[in-house]
Amino acid sequence: MYDKWRANPFPRRTVKRILLAGFPGLARTLTYDWTGFPLMRTPLEIQVALALRSAGYQVIYKPHPDSAQFMGSMMQPYVDHVAFGSFEEAASHVDAAVYLYPFSTTFPYVLLHNMPVLLVDVEGRDWLPEIIGPLRKRCAVVTALLGADNRISIDDEAIIDGMKTAETLADESFAQRFFSHSSHDSGQAYP
16 A cells, blocks of 8 residues: 555645544444544534634545435534545545544545644553554644543644644654555564
8 A cells, every 4th residue: 555655645735625534423332432432522523623714724524424414414514515425535635634533444544645634532542652653753643631521622722733733744654664565575563
């Protein structure tokens, strides 16, 4: 994958349009922790969208395909556009991406392309140092907190500052290590 991406990277542009990758809005948990319940993530998606818009960015919401109509209509008032087509099509029209969940199947796609990426991660995730170290060189990672009221929250300034930091990060060591054929051929093991 890495070698293919290197042959055809997205050009880096001034960040104006940001893709907000939607969390599945289903009545079931799709993650290993209970904060993955969709209704816990929706207020965080809204907060992130509003914070980015208040900073002058255009927010394009890409709902998860399993709940596109439901979540797309729910998020419509808070974003500039809802992209119902393929992820690849939506990603080709933005300058950066924001994820609220690192286990999305599209997260590696944006890490492989030359666009700024912000990950809003919920506190308590136990990252392996050999993964989070290179990841923080490729994308900005900010931590949302789980409050006593069981709500996920983050300061709007942390979101905006995270996006500004993401614009400065373009290190390829994460993609080289985890997606390059040559790293696998050399016998380098996954962490």
